[in-house]
Amino acid sequence: MQAVKRILVVIDPTRKEQVALKRASLIARFIESELHLLVCENRQDYGPLLQELTEQATAEGITCDSSQSWHGGMTETINRAVVREGCGLVIKQHTPDSALRKALLTPEDWKLLRYCPAPVLMVKNSDSWIKGSVLAAIDLGSHDDQHHVLHDTIVSHAADICEMISGQLHLISAHPAPMLSSADPTFQLRESIAASYQDASGEYTDKYGVAQDCLHIDEGPADTLIPFVANKIGASVTVIGTVGRKGIAGALIGNTAEVVLDQLNSDVLVLKPDDTLSHLESLLEK
Secondary structure (H helix, E strand, O other): OOOOOEEEEEOOOOOOOOHHHHHHHHHHHHHOOEEEEEEEOOOOOOHHHHHHHHHHHHHOOOOEEEEEEOOOOHHHHHHHHHHHHOOOEEEEEOOOOOHHHHHHOOOHHHHHHHHOOOOEEEEOOOOOOOOOEEEEEOOOOOOOHHHHHHHHHHHHHHHHHHHHHOOEEEEEEEEOOOOOOOOOHHHHOHHHHHHHHHHHHHHHHHHHOOOHHHEEEEEOOHHHHHHHHHHHHOEEEEEEEOOOOOHHHHHHOOOHHHHHHOOOOOEEEEEOOHHHHHHHHHHHHO
16 A cells, blocks of 8 residues: 555545545555545536645645546546546545345446456545554455465555554455365365465464454355454454456356445455456556
Protein backbone atom coordinates (compact mmCIF):
# COMPACT_ATOMS: atom_id res chain seq x y z
CA MET A 1 0.00 0.00 0.00
CA GLN A 2 2.96 2.29 0.60
CA ALA A 3 3.58 2.34 -3.18
CA VAL A 4 0.22 4.02 -3.92
CA LYS A 5 0.90 7.61 -4.97
CA ARG A 6 -2.62 8.63 -6.04
CA ILE A 7 -5.99 7.48 -4.74
CA LEU A 8 -9.22 7.83 -6.68
CA VAL A 9 -12.18 8.63 -4.42
CA VAL A 10 -15.67 8.15 -5.85
CA ILE A 11 -17.87 10.97 -4.58
CA ASP A 12 -21.62 10.35 -4.34
CA PRO A 13 -23.21 13.81 -4.56
CA THR A 14 -26.52 12.47 -3.22
CA ARG A 15 -24.99 11.61 0.17
CA LYS A 16 -24.53 14.15 2.92
CA GLU A 17 -21.60 12.29 4.51
CA GLN A 18 -18.73 11.30 2.21
CA VAL A 19 -17.42 8.28 4.12
CA ALA A 20 -15.21 7.18 1.19
CA LEU A 21 -13.41 10.52 1.39
CA LYS A 22 -13.03 10.09 5.16
CA ARG A 23 -11.26 6.73 4.63
CA ALA A 24 -9.18 8.13 1.78
CA SER A 25 -7.97 11.05 3.89
CA LEU A 26 -6.83 8.68 6.65
CA ILE A 27 -4.87 6.55 4.19
CA ALA A 28 -3.48 9.53 2.25
CA ARG A 29 -2.05 11.11 5.40
CA PHE A 30 -0.38 7.85 6.43
CA ILE A 31 1.20 6.92 3.08
CA GLU A 32 1.59 10.53 1.84
CA SER A 33 -0.44 10.01 -1.32
CA GLU A 34 -2.51 12.41 -3.40
CA LEU A 35 -6.29 12.25 -3.83
CA HIS A 36 -8.36 12.58 -6.97
CA LEU A 37 -12.08 13.09 -6.33
CA LEU A 38 -14.44 11.82 -9.04
CA VAL A 39 -18.16 12.41 -9.56
CA CYS A 40 -19.67 9.99 -12.11
CA GLU A 41 -22.47 12.14 -13.51
CA ASN A 42 -23.37 14.06 -16.67
CA ARG A 43 -26.85 15.41 -15.88
CA GLN A 44 -25.87 18.06 -13.36
CA ASP A 45 -22.78 20.13 -12.61
CA TYR A 46 -21.22 19.24 -9.24
CA GLY A 47 -18.23 21.53 -9.63
CA PRO A 48 -19.04 23.60 -6.49
CA LEU A 49 -19.27 20.42 -4.35
CA LEU A 50 -16.00 19.09 -5.72
CA GLN A 51 -14.30 22.43 -5.11
CA GLU A 52 -15.54 22.47 -1.51
CA LEU A 53 -14.36 18.91 -0.83
CA THR A 54 -11.02 19.57 -2.53
CA GLU A 55 -10.44 22.66 -0.41
CA GLN A 56 -11.26 20.70 2.76
CA ALA A 57 -8.70 18.02 1.87
CA THR A 58 -6.11 20.66 0.99
CA ALA A 59 -6.69 22.35 4.35
CA GLU A 60 -5.80 19.01 5.97
CA GLY A 61 -2.45 19.04 4.17
CA ILE A 62 -3.46 16.56 1.44
CA THR A 63 -2.72 17.25 -2.23
CA CYS A 64 -6.07 16.91 -3.97
CA ASP A 65 -7.74 17.56 -7.32
CA SER A 66 -11.05 16.53 -8.86
CA SER A 67 -13.08 15.86 -11.98
CA GLN A 68 -16.59 15.04 -13.13
CA SER A 69 -17.19 12.71 -16.07
CA TRP A 70 -19.42 10.00 -17.50
CA HIS A 71 -18.62 7.23 -19.99
CA GLY A 72 -21.82 5.21 -20.34
CA GLY A 73 -21.73 3.63 -16.89
CA MET A 74 -20.21 4.05 -13.45
CA THR A 75 -17.68 1.21 -13.71
CA GLU A 76 -16.43 2.36 -17.11
CA THR A 77 -16.18 5.96 -15.87
CA ILE A 78 -14.19 4.94 -12.78
CA ASN A 79 -11.89 2.62 -14.72
CA ARG A 80 -11.08 5.28 -17.31
CA ALA A 81 -10.33 7.77 -14.54
CA VAL A 82 -7.99 5.27 -12.83
CA VAL A 83 -5.88 5.01 -15.98
CA ARG A 84 -6.11 8.73 -16.86
CA GLU A 85 -5.14 9.91 -13.38
CA GLY A 86 -2.60 7.18 -12.64
CA CYS A 87 -4.35 6.01 -9.47
CA GLY A 88 -3.21 2.92 -7.57
CA LEU A 89 -6.29 2.55 -5.36
CA VAL A 90 -10.03 3.22 -5.71
CA ILE A 91 -12.17 4.01 -2.67
CA LYS A 92 -15.94 3.92 -3.02
CA GLN A 93 -18.87 3.74 -0.64
CA HIS A 94 -20.65 0.43 -1.15
CA THR A 95 -24.17 0.61 -2.56
CA PRO A 96 -26.07 -2.62 -1.74
CA ASP A 97 -28.58 -4.05 -4.21
CA SER A 98 -31.77 -5.97 -3.45
CA ALA A 99 -31.77 -9.76 -3.87
CA LEU A 100 -34.18 -9.45 -6.80
CA ARG A 101 -32.05 -6.87 -8.57
CA LYS A 102 -28.91 -8.99 -8.06
CA ALA A 103 -30.73 -11.98 -9.56
CA LEU A 104 -31.58 -9.98 -12.69
CA LEU A 105 -28.58 -7.70 -13.11
CA THR A 106 -24.93 -7.73 -12.08
CA PRO A 107 -24.57 -5.13 -9.29
CA GLU A 108 -22.46 -2.13 -10.25
CA ASP A 109 -20.10 -2.67 -7.31
CA TRP A 110 -19.53 -6.28 -8.44
CA LYS A 111 -18.61 -5.01 -11.91
CA LEU A 112 -16.12 -2.62 -10.35
CA LEU A 113 -14.49 -5.42 -8.34
CA ARG A 114 -14.21 -7.54 -11.49
CA TYR A 115 -12.96 -5.00 -13.99
CA CYS A 116 -11.20 -2.20 -12.11
CA PRO A 117 -7.47 -2.05 -13.02
CA ALA A 118 -6.59 -1.11 -9.41
CA PRO A 119 -7.35 -2.43 -5.92
CA VAL A 120 -10.77 -1.36 -4.63
CA LEU A 121 -11.71 -0.42 -1.08
CA MET A 122 -15.47 -0.67 -0.54
CA VAL A 123 -16.52 1.42 2.45
CA LYS A 124 -19.45 -0.09 4.34
CA ASN A 125 -19.81 2.30 7.30
CA SER A 126 -18.38 5.40 8.96
CA ASP A 127 -16.98 3.64 12.05
CA SER A 128 -13.42 4.50 13.03
CA TRP A 129 -10.66 2.09 12.01
CA ILE A 130 -8.33 3.18 14.81
CA LYS A 131 -7.18 0.25 17.02
CA GLY A 132 -9.51 -2.08 15.14
CA SER A 133 -8.98 -5.61 13.82
CA VAL A 134 -7.95 -6.30 10.22
CA LEU A 135 -8.83 -9.68 8.69
CA ALA A 136 -6.71 -11.03 5.81
CA ALA A 137 -8.55 -13.79 3.91
CA ILE A 138 -6.43 -16.21 1.87
CA ASP A 139 -6.77 -19.71 0.41
CA LEU A 140 -3.97 -21.83 1.85
CA GLY A 141 -5.08 -24.72 -0.36
CA SER A 142 -3.97 -22.92 -3.55
CA HIS A 143 -0.24 -23.36 -4.13
CA ASP A 144 0.32 -22.01 -7.66
CA ASP A 145 2.62 -19.02 -8.11
CA GLN A 146 -0.20 -16.57 -8.90
CA HIS A 147 -2.07 -17.36 -5.70
CA HIS A 148 1.14 -17.37 -3.66
CA VAL A 149 1.96 -13.83 -4.77
CA LEU A 150 -1.66 -12.72 -4.28
CA HIS A 151 -1.74 -14.18 -0.76
CA ASP A 152 1.41 -12.33 0.23
CA THR A 153 -0.02 -9.13 -1.23
CA ILE A 154 -3.24 -9.58 0.77
CA VAL A 155 -1.45 -10.14 4.09
CA SER A 156 1.05 -7.36 3.34
CA HIS A 157 -1.74 -4.84 2.71
CA ALA A 158 -3.55 -5.99 5.86
CA ALA A 159 -0.33 -5.55 7.86
CA ASP A 160 0.13 -2.04 6.42
CA ILE A 161 -3.39 -1.10 7.52
CA CYS A 162 -2.70 -2.52 11.00
CA GLU A 163 0.39 -0.33 11.25
CA MET A 164 -1.62 2.68 10.12
CA ILE A 165 -4.43 2.23 12.67
CA SER A 166 -2.49 0.51 15.50
CA GLY A 167 -4.73 -2.49 14.89
CA GLN A 168 -4.52 -6.27 15.28
CA LEU A 169 -3.90 -8.55 12.31
CA HIS A 170 -6.03 -11.69 11.87
CA LEU A 171 -5.63 -14.37 9.20
CA ILE A 172 -8.38 -16.68 7.92
CA SER A 173 -8.42 -19.62 5.53
CA ALA A 174 -11.31 -22.02 4.93
CA HIS A 175 -10.56 -25.63 4.07
CA PRO A 176 -12.74 -28.27 2.37
CA ALA A 177 -14.48 -31.19 4.06
CA PRO A 178 -12.66 -34.56 3.99
CA MET A 179 -13.10 -36.69 0.86
CA LEU A 180 -12.56 -40.42 1.32
CA SER A 181 -12.28 -40.78 -2.46
CA SER A 182 -9.41 -38.28 -2.69
CA ALA A 183 -6.20 -39.62 -4.22
CA ASP A 184 -4.25 -37.49 -1.74
CA PRO A 185 -4.39 -39.05 1.77
CA THR A 186 -4.06 -35.55 3.25
CA PHE A 187 -7.61 -34.76 2.15
CA GLN A 188 -9.18 -37.96 3.49
CA LEU A 189 -9.12 -36.91 7.15
CA ARG A 190 -10.33 -33.68 8.74
CA GLU A 191 -7.32 -33.58 11.10
CA SER A 192 -4.75 -33.96 8.32
CA ILE A 193 -6.40 -31.23 6.22
CA ALA A 194 -6.37 -28.80 9.15
CA ALA A 195 -2.75 -29.69 9.92
CA SER A 196 -1.76 -29.10 6.29
CA TYR A 197 -3.38 -25.65 6.29
CA GLN A 198 -1.84 -24.87 9.67
CA ASP A 199 1.63 -25.70 8.31
CA ALA A 200 1.03 -23.58 5.20
CA SER A 201 0.00 -20.61 7.34
CA GLY A 202 3.43 -20.52 9.01
CA GLU A 203 4.93 -18.57 6.12
CA TYR A 204 2.54 -15.68 6.81
CA THR A 205 2.19 -15.89 10.59
CA ASP A 206 5.98 -15.81 10.99
CA LYS A 207 6.62 -13.08 8.41
CA TYR A 208 3.86 -10.75 9.60
CA GLY A 209 3.73 -11.62 13.29
CA VAL A 210 0.20 -13.07 13.39
CA ALA A 211 -0.57 -14.43 16.88
CA GLN A 212 -1.92 -17.99 17.08
CA ASP A 213 -5.19 -16.81 18.62
CA CYS A 214 -5.59 -14.54 15.59
CA LEU A 215 -5.26 -17.45 13.12
CA HIS A 216 -8.64 -18.80 11.97
CA ILE A 217 -8.52 -22.09 10.03
CA ASP A 218 -11.78 -23.98 9.81
CA GLU A 219 -13.83 -26.26 7.59
CA GLY A 220 -16.50 -24.80 5.38
CA PRO A 221 -17.14 -22.51 2.41
CA ALA A 222 -15.08 -19.32 2.43
CA ASP A 223 -18.08 -17.13 1.66
CA THR A 224 -19.68 -18.31 4.91
CA LEU A 225 -16.65 -18.43 7.20
CA ILE A 226 -15.16 -15.07 6.24
CA PRO A 227 -18.24 -12.99 7.23
CA PHE A 228 -18.72 -15.15 10.36
CA VAL A 229 -15.17 -14.56 11.63
CA ALA A 230 -15.08 -10.91 10.50
CA ASN A 231 -18.28 -10.15 12.41
CA LYS A 232 -17.16 -12.24 15.41
CA ILE A 233 -13.90 -10.29 15.85
CA GLY A 234 -15.54 -6.98 14.91
CA ALA A 235 -13.17 -6.43 11.98
CA SER A 236 -12.78 -2.87 10.77
CA VAL A 237 -11.42 -4.02 7.41
CA THR A 238 -11.43 -7.35 5.58
CA VAL A 239 -8.76 -7.80 2.89
CA ILE A 240 -9.57 -10.35 0.22
CA GLY A 241 -8.42 -11.34 -3.27
CA THR A 242 -10.36 -12.04 -6.44
CA VAL A 243 -9.47 -13.54 -9.79
CA GLY A 244 -12.36 -11.67 -11.42
CA ARG A 245 -14.45 -14.49 -12.90
CA LYS A 246 -16.89 -13.43 -15.57
CA GLY A 247 -19.39 -14.95 -17.95
CA ILE A 248 -21.01 -18.28 -17.05
CA ALA A 249 -18.41 -19.09 -14.37
CA GLY A 250 -19.04 -15.77 -12.66
CA ALA A 251 -22.80 -16.15 -12.87
CA LEU A 252 -22.93 -19.72 -11.54
CA ILE A 253 -20.06 -19.75 -9.07
CA GLY A 254 -19.59 -16.11 -8.20
CA ASN A 255 -16.47 -14.66 -6.65
CA THR A 256 -15.97 -14.93 -2.90
CA ALA A 257 -15.25 -11.18 -2.75
CA GLU A 258 -18.57 -10.39 -4.42
CA VAL A 259 -20.61 -12.89 -2.42
CA VAL A 260 -19.32 -11.71 0.96
CA LEU A 261 -19.53 -8.00 0.15
CA ASP A 262 -23.11 -7.58 1.38
CA GLN A 263 -22.63 -10.01 4.29
CA LEU A 264 -19.71 -8.18 5.87
CA ASN A 265 -20.18 -5.33 8.31
CA SER A 266 -16.58 -4.25 7.80
CA ASP A 267 -15.05 -2.28 4.96
CA VAL A 268 -13.65 -4.56 2.24
CA LEU A 269 -10.35 -4.13 0.39
CA VAL A 270 -10.29 -6.29 -2.76
CA LEU A 271 -7.00 -7.09 -4.52
CA LYS A 272 -6.24 -8.85 -7.80
CA PRO A 273 -3.10 -10.56 -9.17
CA ASP A 274 -0.70 -8.10 -10.84
CA ASP A 275 -1.02 -9.73 -14.25
CA THR A 276 -4.82 -9.36 -14.08
CA LEU A 277 -4.50 -5.66 -13.22
CA SER A 278 -2.05 -5.14 -16.09
CA HIS A 279 -4.38 -6.90 -18.53
CA LEU A 280 -7.38 -4.80 -17.47
CA GLU A 281 -5.36 -1.61 -17.77
CA SER A 282 -4.15 -2.56 -21.25
CA LEU A 283 -7.76 -3.13 -22.38
CA LEU A 284 -8.72 0.37 -21.25
CA GLU A 285 -5.79 1.92 -23.11
CA LYS A 286 -6.89 0.49 -26.47
